[in-house]
Amino acid sequence: MAARCAWPSRLGPSIPRESPLSALPAASTAHATEPLARGGVASLWPLCLSVAQRGAAIDARAPLAWQPGVGLALQGDWDTEAHALFALLKPLLDRCAEGTDWVIGQLGQSLDGCIATHNGDSCFVNGPEGLVHVHRLRALCDAVIVGAGTACLDNPQLTTRRVAGPHPTRVVIDPGLRVPAAARVFNDGQAPTLVVCDPEHAARAVKRLGAQRVVAVARSAAFGGQMPLVEVVAALRAHGLRRLFVEGGGLTVSQFVHQGCLDRLHLIVAPLVIGAGQPGLQVRRSDAMREALRPAARTFALGSDLLWDLDLRAPAAAG
Numbered sequence: 001m002a003a004r005c006a007w008p009s010r011l012g013p014s015i016p017r018e019s020p021l022s023a024l025p026a027a028s029t030a031h032a033t034e035p036l037a038r039g040g041v042a043s044l045w046p047l048c049l050s051v052a053q054r055g056a057a058i059d060a061r062a063p064l065a066w067q068p069g070v071g072l073a074l075q076g077d078w079d080t081e082a083h084a085l086f087a088l089l090k091p092l093l094d095r096c097a098e099g100t101d102w103v104i105g106q107l108g109q110s111l112d113g114c115i116a117t118h119n120g121d122s123c124f125v126n127g128p129e130g131l132v133h134v135h136r137l138r139a140l141c142d143a144v145i146v147g148a149g150t151a152c153l154d155n156p157q158l159t160t161r162r163v164a165g166p167h168p169t170r171v172v173i174d175p176g177l178r179v180p181a182a183a184r185v186f187n188d189g190q191a192p193t194l195v196v197c198d199p200e201h202a203a204r205a206v207k208r209l210g211a212q213r214v215v216a217v218a219r220s221a222a223f224g225g226q227m228p229l230v231e232v233v234a235a236l237r238a239h240g241l242r243r244l245f246v247e248g249g250g251l252t253v254s255q256f257v258h259q260g261c262l263d264r265l266h267l268i269v270a271p272l273v274i275g276a277g278q279p280g281l282q283v284r285r286s287d288a289m290r291e292a293l294r295p296a297a298r299t300f301a302l303g304s305d306l307l308w309d310l311d312l313r314a315p316a317a318a319g
């Protein structure tokens with residue numbers, strides 16, 4: 001894809017961060033006749049972050065505790081939104097609690113499968129709830145990965161500014177170093193940024209970013225001239241980045257799916273039709289329906305968007 005790096009202001013409407021997160025009310029401090037306030041998302045989210053950062057609570061009476069055979073369980077009185085958020089995040093939180101590494105991808109797409117207009121405008125495909133979800137995934141992960149196309153077109157920050165939580169390390173897959181050195185991720189100082197590039201460009205990247213920030217991976221004919229992503233994932237893990245979030249764009253997420261390097265994919269479908277826009281997921285062609293990729297799937301409402309949580313590791317559903 002040709003480099004096109006005009007960066008219009010794409011910050012969009014200002015959406016406040018979630019309010020500071022309060023602790024659940026303790027039963028012992030409430031008056032016997034007062035109904036206890038039900039826990040909401042604002043109370044649940046810091047517990048989720050805590051699991052991601054420190055693992056599960058050992059105390060079986062904790063609101064979010066590990067139960068053998070069940071995994072993490074949400075206990076106590078919680079409202080509907082909190083239950084929905086927990087159900088959506090549970091597969092990821094369970095793996096955090098187990099200490100297992102994982103890779104998740106996302107694409108926000110229209111009803112006709114586009115992730116941006118034909119000229120690359122993707123602000124915004126999804127509504128505010130979908131955007132908050134993307135920032136939550138960033139906060140739960142060690143690193144957020146984008147391809148060179150997204151870094152050039154969107155000049156993103158890739159921070160968690162819509163939610164409480166740490167910024168992940170930013171990773172740009174940019175084999176030929178076509179992303180300008182002036183890109184925000186290399187200059188705003190909000191979080192470290194690594195670049196994954198072809199070995200022939202590594203010396204230039206080291207000069208620009210320093211050796212600690214450069215991962216060199218050669219393209220391979222065996223992978224259709226693409227970088228083997230298993231090598232990219234292994235190199236990032238060697239940098240201590242174990243939970244990875246592939247945020248886009250379409251080519252990058254599709255490569256992760258095609259190469260079998262994604263555990264889950266969140267497809268967030270917005271009720272709009274873009275028309276002949278940038279394609280989202282592009283996988284190998286199926287000649288017969290029985291060959292189609294048919295992952296185990298769950299759906300969640302995110303405002304007016306519908307999130308498809310696809311488990312790419314579960315046994316294929318019957319066709």
Ligand SMILES: NC(=O)c1ccc[n+]([C@@H]2O[C@H](COP(=O)([O-])OP(=O)(O)OC[C@H]3O[C@@H](n4cnc5c(N)ncnc54)[C@H](OP(=O)(O)O)[C@@H]3O)[C@@H](O)[C@H]2O)c1
Binds near residue numbers: 176
């Ligand atoms: N709606 C959403 O959720 C969402 C999210 C992010 C981005 N976007 C939009 O998506 C569009 C950009 O997407 P895109 O699909 O064109 O590009 P992209 O996925 O952002 O970047 C693709 C490029 O990254 C490099 N790359 C990625 N994986 C690689 C691999 N395994 N091996 C070698 N190189 C690899 C290649 O760079 P080279 O070409 O330099 O070799 C490739 O052409 C933008 O319009 C952006 O706004 C939408």
